Amino acid sequence: MIYVSKNTMEEEVTKAKYQGLHIQEGDVLLILVSALDEIAVKPFNLNTANKVGNDTGAGINQYAQPSEYLVNDEGFIYFPVIGNVFARGMTQVQLKQDLETRLKKYLTDPMVSISLKNFNVSILGEVKNPGQKESVSQKINIFQALGLAGDMTDYGDRTKVKLIRTGDDGVDQIVNIDITRSDIVNSPYYYMKQNDILYVQPDQNKQVLANTNPNRALTFQIIGALLTAGTLIIALTRK
Structure with a gap:
C-alpha cells in the first residue's frame, strides 16, 4: 500500500505550508x-x-x-x-x-x-482504530491523523478519502482526497483543523464481500423461516 506515489514527492513536499488554525464556535x-x-x-x-x-x-x-x-x-x-x-x-x-x-x-x-484546549478530529471507516482522536499538537497533517487511528486497513480506498470540515462561515463542506498523490501537500486540506472528520471508503473488493457475505444470506434464510412458521401458526389457530 503506497502513499504519495504519484508525481515527484521531493518537489512537492517543499511547498507544504502550515497556515495555522482558525478559531471556531465551540472552541x-x-x-x-x-x-x-x-x-x-x-x-x-x-x-x-x-x-x-x-x-x-x-x-x-x-x-x-x-x-x-x-x-x-x-x-x-x-x-x-x-x-x-x-x-x-x-x-x-x-x-x-x-x-x-x-x-x-x-x-x-x-x-x-x-x-x-479541545483539538479533536474524528477518523471513521476503513481504519484500524476508528473514533474521535485528541491530538496534543495542533499542527497535524492528514497522515498523522490516520496514524492516530492505526492507519487504514487493507480494504481502505486510498484514492477516496472524504474530509468533512466546517468553514469559517459555519457551513460544512465535503471534499474528496486522493492520498496517493504527492501534491496533496499543496492542498488546503493537508493539515487538519479542529473537529475535522475523515472517512475512509472501502474499496471495491470490500464492497463486493459485504454484498456477498454468507452471513447475510443466512440472515435472510432465518427471517424467511420465521415468517413461514408464523404463517403456519396463524393458519392453525384459525382452524
Missing part, C-alpha cells in the same frame, strides 16, 4: 496574560495563583494558569475588563495581537499566550 481557548506589574495584570487572568518574589524583590506570578474561554455561537469570547472580543475566523496569532493591542490601554508591555 475552548486557554489564554494567559502576563506583564511586569503583576498587580495590574491580575484582573485579566481568571485563574490567578500565588505570587512569588524574584531575586530583585519584584513580584512575579510564576504559578499563574491559563484561563478557559469558550467561543460562543456568535463567535465571541468574554474577556475580563475588556468585554466581548470577536474571535471566530481568527488565527491564534491574530487574536493574540488583537488582545495585546487592547490591553496596552491598561498594561505596560502586555504579553498574551493562547492555545486551543
Whole structure:
C-alpha cells in the first residue's frame, strides 16, 4: 500500500505550508496574560495563583494558569475588563495581537499566550482504530491523523478519502482526497483543523464481500423461516 506515489514527492513536499488554525464556535481557548506589574495584570487572568518574589524583590506570578474561554455561537469570547472580543475566523496569532493591542490601554508591555484546549478530529471507516482522536499538537497533517487511528486497513480506498470540515462561515463542506498523490501537500486540506472528520471508503473488493457475505444470506434464510412458521401458526389457530 503506497502513499504519495504519484508525481515527484521531493518537489512537492517543499511547498507544504502550515497556515495555522482558525478559531471556531465551540472552541475552548486557554489564554494567559502576563506583564511586569503583576498587580495590574491580575484582573485579566481568571485563574490567578500565588505570587512569588524574584531575586530583585519584584513580584512575579510564576504559578499563574491559563484561563478557559469558550467561543460562543456568535463567535465571541468574554474577556475580563475588556468585554466581548470577536474571535471566530481568527488565527491564534491574530487574536493574540488583537488582545495585546487592547490591553496596552491598561498594561505596560502586555504579553498574551493562547492555545486551543479541545483539538479533536474524528477518523471513521476503513481504519484500524476508528473514533474521535485528541491530538496534543495542533499542527497535524492528514497522515498523522490516520496514524492516530492505526492507519487504514487493507480494504481502505486510498484514492477516496472524504474530509468533512466546517468553514469559517459555519457551513460544512465535503471534499474528496486522493492520498496517493504527492501534491496533496499543496492542498488546503493537508493539515487538519479542529473537529475535522475523515472517512475512509472501502474499496471495491470490500464492497463486493459485504454484498456477498454468507452471513447475510443466512440472515435472510432465518427471517424467511420465521415468517413461514408464523404463517403456519396463524393458519392453525384459525382452524
